[in-house]
Amino acid sequence: MTAPPVGRLCAGIIGTGGISRAHAPGWIDAGAELHAFSLEGAEAFAEQFGAILHDDLDELLAAVDVVDVCTPTPSHPGIVHQALDAGRDVVCEKPLALRAQDARDLVEHAERAGRLLFPAHVVRFFPQYAAAKQAIERGAIGTPAVLRFERTGAMPRQPWFADESRSGGIVMDQMIHDLDQAIWMAGPVTSVFAQQNRRGEDGSLRTAHVALTHEGGAISHCRGLWGAPGTVFRYTFSLAGDGGRLEYDSASGDGVSWDEVAIAGRSSGGDYLPDVSGMASPYALEIRDAVATLETGSAPRVSGADGVTAVEVALAALESIATGRRIAC
Amino acid sequence: MLTADDQVADRPEHAADRPLRIALLSCAHTHAAGYASLLDAREDVDLVVSDPDGFGDVHVSERSRIVGSHEEALDAWSHGPDAVVVTSANAHHRDLVLEAARRGAHVLCEKPLATTVADAEQMVEACREAGVLLMTAFPVHFAPQVASLREAVARGSIGEVVGVTGTNNGKLPTGRDWFTDVELSGGGALVDHTVHIAQILDSVFGEPQTVHAVTNRILFADRAGDGAETGGLVTLTYPDGLVATIDCSWSQPADAPTWGGVTIQAVGTQGLLAVDPFSQHVGGFDQWLPYGANLDELMLDAFLDAVRQGSGSDVEPSGEAGLRTVKIVAAAQESVRTGQPVALADL
Numbered sequence: 001m002t003a004p005p006v007g008r009l010c011a012g013i014i015g016t017g018g019i020s021r022a023h024a025p026g027w028i029d030a031g032a033e034l035h036a037f038s039l040e041g042a043e044a045f046a047e048q049f050g051a052i053l054h055d056d057l058d059e060l061l062a063a064v065d066v067v068d069v070c071t072p073t074p075s076h077p078g079i080v081h082q083a084l085d086a087g088r089d090v091v092c093e094k095p096l097a098l099r100a101q102d103a104r105d106l107v108e109h110a111e112r113a114g115r116l117l118f119p120a121h122v123v124r125f126f127p128q129y130a131a132a133k134q135a136i137e138r139g140a141i142g143t144p145a146v147l148r149f150e151r152t153g154a155m156p157r158q159p160w161f162a163d164e165s166r167s168g169g170i171v172m173d174q175m176i177h178d179l180d181q182a183i184w185m186a187g188p189v190t191s192v193f194a195q196q197n198r199r200g201e202d203g204s205l206r207t208a209h210v211a212l213t214h215e216g217g218a219i220s221h222c223r224g225l226w227g228a229p230g231t232v233f234r235y236t237f238s239l240a241g242d243g244g245r246l247e248y249d250s251a252s253g254d255g256v257s258w259d260e261v262a263i264a265g266r267s268s269g270g271d272y273l274p275d276v277s278g279m280a281s282p283y284a285l286e287i288r289d290a291v292a293t294l295e296t297g298s299a300p301r302v303s304g305a306d307g308v309t310a311v312e313v314a315l316a317a318l319e320s321i322a323t324g325r326r327i328a329c
Numbered sequence: 330m331l332t333a334d335d336q337v338a339d340r341p342e343h344a345a346d347r348p349l350r351i352a353l354l355s356c357a358h359t360h361a362a363g364y365a366s367l368l369d370a371r372e373d374v375d376l377v378v379s380d381p382d383g384f385g386d387v388h389v390s391e392r393s394r395i396v397g398s399h400e401e402a403l404d405a406w407s408h409g410p411d412a413v414v415v416t417s418a419n420a421h422h423r424d425l426v427l428e429a430a431r432r433g434a435h436v437l438c439e440k441p442l443a444t445t446v447a448d449a450e451q452m453v454e455a456c457r458e459a460g461v462l463l464m465t466a467f468p469v470h471f472a473p474q475v476a477s478l479r480e481a482v483a484r485g486s487i488g489e490v491v492g493v494t495g496t497n498n499g500k501l502p503t504g505r506d507w508f509t510d511v512e513l514s515g516g517g518a519l520v521d522h523t524v525h526i527a528q529i530l531d532s533v534f535g536e537p538q539t540v541h542a543v544t545n546r547i548l549f550a551d552r553a554g555d556g557a558e559t560g561g562l563v564t565l566t567y568p569d570g571l572v573a574t575i576d577c578s579w580s581q582p583a584d585a586p587t588w589g590g591v592t593i594q595a596v597g598t599q600g601l602l603a604v605d606p607f608s609q610h611v612g613g614f615d616q617w618l619p620y621g622a623n624l625d626e627l628m629l630d631a632f633l634d635a636v637r638q639g640s641g642s643d644v645e646p647s648g649e650a651g652l653r654t655v656k657i658v659a660a661a662q663e664s665v666r667t668g669q670p671v672a673l674a675d676l
Contacts, residue, residue, distance in 0.1 A: 030407040145547035146560040147577040150494070152601070193541050193570040193670070195424070195564060199598050207492035207596050210544050211562045211573045219543045219563050220576055221495055228599050240498070240580030242547050326541065327671050 008033050009291065012064035012088075014057065014079055015071030017043035017158065019093050022273060023068055023120070024049040026287030035064050061086040066116070066294060068287075069093060072160050080117065083155055084109050087326040089116040091290050095176055095314065096170050096307040103311045107304035118290045119307025120298050124184065125282035125289065128248045132239055135246060136185050142243020144186040147220040149178035152234040159224035161203045170206045171196070171321070174222035174312045178237075179317070180302075180310045182212055182220035185239065188309075193326040194317035209325055210317045214246055226272075230253040233271040254278025266272045342470070347374040349422025352402040352410040354425050355417035356384040358439050359502050360466070363625050364414055369393045371499050374633070377405040388634055389534060399425065403432060410434045411576030412462075412636045416573070416675040418513040419520065423448040430459040435640070437632045439466045441524045442651030446659050447676065454646055462641045465651030467528045468624035469591050471631065472606035475529055478593060482533050487597030490534070493573035499589030501549040502561065509549075509557035515559035519544055522656040528646050530565065530573055531653050535556060537565035540660035541670035548579055563661045566642035566670075584590045586617035 009032040012250050013020050016038035027034050033151065036042055036051040037060040046053045051151065054060035054216045061082065065090040069079050077097050083090050090110065096119050097103040110117035136144060149172055167173045171194065183189060194210040205228060212220040225231070236249040256278055276282055293300045316327040347407050352376050368376045369389040376393035379402035382522065384626075389395060396402050403410060412435040415425045422443050429436045436456060444451035456463035471477060480641055482490055507513040519542065530537075546556035553559050560578040567573070581589035582598055587610070594603040609621035635644035658673040 007361070030566060045609065082482065131584060143547050145561070146580050148494075148496075173641045191543075191668070193543070193564065195566055197572050199489065199491055205598055209564055209572050211541065211564055211574070213543050213545075217547055219545055219562050221494075221576060223574065225596055225601075227490070227596065227601065228488070231601075238496075238580075240548065240578060244548060245580060245582050245585075247428065253572060262623075268620045321363060324539075324670060 009294070010035060010064040010068065012054070012060045012067045013045075013051065014038070014067055014069050016041045017070060017072075017151055018156065018273065020045065020068070020070035021048070021289050022283040023287060024051070025281065026284035027068065028197065029242070030288055030291040032291070035060055046056055050146045057082060061088055062205065064088065066091065066290070068100065073098055073173070078108060080106050081109060082116070084115055087113065087115070089294055090194060091118045091120055091287070092307070093120045094307065095168060095172055095311050096304070097311060098172065098257070100308065100312045100315055103308040108307055110304055114291065116293055116300070117307075118293065118306040119175065119302055119310070121180045121306065121310065122286050123181055124301050125285040127282070128254065129237070130179055130196045132237065132248070133185055133245050136241070140232045140244055141239055141241030141246055143216065144218040144239060144241045145300060146240045147182055147186055147218060148223075149181055149220070150223045150225075150234070150236040151178055152225045152227055152231060153272050153274075156229045162204065168318070169196070169315065170226050171208050171317045172211070172311075174226065175208055175222050175260050175317075176310050177212065177312045178222040178224070178245060179210070179212070180306065181237070182214070182222060183313065185310060186214045186216065186218035186220055189213065189313050189329050190214045191328050192313060192316040194320040196321045208317070209297040212313070233274040235274065242296055247329050250274065280313045333470075348373050348631060349412060350375050350406045350410045351377070351414060352405065352434070353378045353416060354399050354402060355382070355413040355415070355421065355422075356380040356387040357382055357418045357505065357596050358416040359505055360625070361416035362387045364416060365393070366628065367623075367626050368414070369627055371408050381545030399428070401454075403428070410463070412632070414439065415439055418507045419515050420444045420513045423452055426452045426463070426521065427455050430455040430461055432460060433461060435462040435636045437464045437466055437589070438648070438651065439478055440528075440651060440654070441515065441520055441658060442648065442655050444520070446651045446652070449655040449659070453648040462635055462644055464641060464644045465646045465648060466628060467525060467650075468628045469525050470528060470532065470625050470646050470660060471605055471622075471627035472605045473622060474509045474604040474608075475593070477527070477601060478595060478604045479533055481602055482595065486488065486599075487595060487602050488599030490571060490595050490597045491595040492571065493530065494576075495530070495573065495577040495593045497522040497525045497576055497589070497591050498576060499580045500581045500583055500585065501552055502607055506554070507515040509552070509554035509559075511554060511556045514557065515582060516545070516658070516662060517530055518546075518555060518579045519561045519563070519665070522579070522657055523561070523563050523658050523661060526593065527657045528650055529593060531650055532646070534567055534571060536653060536673060537567050537657070539566045539670045539672050540657055541663055542661035542664045544665050551585075558665075561661070565657070566626045575626075586615050588617070595604045613642050
């Protein structure tokens with residue numbers, strides 16, 4: 001084994017649940033020395049990824065340059081503030097916070113501290129969405145008019161996701177990806193109308209529909225689903241403008257297909273994260289973008305303000321669901 | 330009261346023994362040409378088409394006739410037509426349907442049934458009083474894929490349905506500018522394209538409780554008339570919590586190889602079912618060769634069968650189904666005006 005290069009980036013993952021395992025390879029790819037602290041599951045994570053474990057958050061903060069906050073959403077603000085106070089740059093899993101003011105406070109704190117706050121809106125790094133965004137920027141569909149986004153998967157297994165007071169529910173935790181995409185592609189949102197339907201014990205099956213109006217006049221529909229047990233992760237979009245239309249459906253595959261006999265021998269379904277094995281890992285690209293910002297000062301693809309906006313629009317959707325009214329933003 | 334049955338019984342030849350006398354009124358709608366062609370090809374139909382606007386692009390064989398006025402078409406037979414097919418601009422549906430009912434002729438009326446709820450109610454009532462059939466022309470109702478959806482939901486194959494996303498996207502109709510002249514059409518894409526999916530939802534799930542809609546006028550903005558929306562998203566909520574959204578936009582690019590399409594995705598507690606009635610085609614670079622069932626033909630078959638059976642028969646989608654979808658459009662338009670969801674009961 002070669003010695004670490006001088007000045008090697010030290011990254012600390014906080015919380016070693018599901019999403020941390022998607023992020024960790026990105027840090028390793030970026031050449032970072034990986035550290036971790038978690039209330040649960042830290043040993044298994046350290047074993048899998050070769051991370052250096054710490055007994056408490058302060059010890060980890062003292063040892064690293066940048067943290068990656070992968071804890072359940074309610075704990076994001078406290079941990080991010082603590083990391084910024086310690087002078088660390090921060091990558092934080094989405095959503096930044098469950099309350100808009102909390103999210104705004106985090107961004108303001110990062111600006112005051114002169115540190116990066118990078119909300120991990122990973123869908124901006126999925127190559128399909130990135131390609132569509134670039135095409136829209138160069139005018140491939142003209143002025144965006146009617147956009148549709150769908151996201152389908154199983155409800156995450158960890159119980160806190162089912163609790164809307166902790167996860168924000170399907171709109172705040174899952175659909176926020178597509179709310180962010182709609183805003184990224186069609187601009188700021190002026191109003192939100194949303195409906196949600198829940199079934200099963202603890203709402204184990206949930207779907208939500210959101211209609212957005214954008215400043216430029218575009219309208220968007222986002223449909224989220226935490227489906228029946230065994231639901232395979234799937235994401236689609238349809239982007240219509242006055243100069244053309246772009247469409248994508250992850251069910252169209254990645255260039256590798258299995259027949260029914262072959263599928264029977266594989267486990268599939270029940271996923272709450274997409275299978276990214278057929279593409280450059282969006283999670284790794286996301287970490288690389290954060291690292292590039294730290295190393296070169298380049299503008300990150302997703303800013304703290306973007307993370308705040310996504311939370312604000314998701315909260316407007318939740319208010320619409322609660323009141324039955326269209327909510328102005 | 331004189332009913333259509335009485336009139337037919339009075340006629341020298343009973344309708345069962347001779348070709349049905351069909352007047353297709355107006356060539357304004359883009360579907361007129363297709364219906365005329367199918368009716369013209371049938372040995373059991375005697376067809377007269379009126380083209381008072383002089384579109385001149387609906388063609389029939391020597392078996393049929395094209396005349397210059399609705400009166401000429403309706404007066405083409407001494408005992409009047411057995412049935413009329415109304416394919417005028419939307420705002421003219423009411424007067425033509427009322428005239429057909431007055432003459433005791435059964436009616437197949439192009440969708441949307443009317444441009445206002447009051448007109449649609451008057452049409453349904455007039456046909457009921459006259460004892461004539463009123464069918465609303467929803468060809469997609471006859472798609473085998475839509476039948477599969479109806480059967481699957483009825484059998485509970487996907488459990489309880491909790492959400493639906495329907496799309497009816499197309500090109501802006503060409504050569505028929507009235508489609509976006511709100512005086513003649515009643516509105517834009519919201520009026521033209523919401524009703525197809527709304528009728529299918531109506532046949533499966535019944536009436537929604539509230540309707541919310543957002544629209545814009547970005548697509549085909551250079552060709553759409555003033556005030557005609559070209560993009561729209563309509564969200565329906567049902568008493569049991571079902572939420573359904575219809576994308577009614579004219580969002581198919583003008584140079585696409587096919588006119589557009591219809592898709593319906595139903596999400597149930599035991600899985601997801603998606604149907605695409607226009608999916609069957611042979612493709613290729615810039616090619617689209619449809620080979621699926623001819624839905625217009627299936628619809629006309631159902632209508633003509635019902636006409637032969639007479640006024641006691643039922644035919645779906647009925648005028649009442651057409652009326653219910655007109656109410657949904659009216660609620661969607663009201664929602665666009667108010668910026669808030671509209672309860673159908675408040676309409």
